[in-house]
Amino acid sequence: MARYKPDAYEMAALRSYAKEFGRRWKESLSLDWYNARLRVAPDMSNRGSILHGLRNNPDFGPSGLWDFRFPKEG
Template sequence: MSTIGELERKAGIGTSPAERTAFWRQFHHLEGEACVNAGVAELRRLIAAREAVSEASPKTRVARFRHEVMPPLTADQQAALQAYAAKHGRRWKSILSNAWMGGPPHDDGGLLRGLRNSHGPSWLQSYRLPKPPER
């Protein structure tokens, strides 16, 4: 059993309060145990990705964590995200993230669950909807 601090170090989260806060802020919309569980799940995902990178290219030096290259979204996935954003308004990402962690509303369909499985909650935080075409 690891402590949260050990998991943060293994995942590459910095030890400063600002770096730790930056990581945990993405789960602030969840309450109590759900927040901790979501954070620990994301830390374990980051650790697994980090270990996969280090196993793929063993070096004598410590390699810095590289951002994963995610597969591009399909037109259906883009449309599902845009529809979800239109339905839930400006807080759509936090609502979808909460749904991905098992909370209400349970209205994320198969395409959105597939994105959760393939891209992960961290990806959602940095994702930006495409700008609408100019008139």
């Protein structure tokens, strides 16, 4: 089965969240998803809604978060 590749909006939301929460961002996001939290981003973007949608994606969801890696830039 092919892994789901987040689109540009989802990738931006993941990067923003990771930047805000640092090296343990996956653990923090997993807890947010488990508790159905929608955190407001510092820039007041709709990051929380985008990430919530990603959580509900059957091809990504909470289990896909742990396997996810940002693509190498360059």
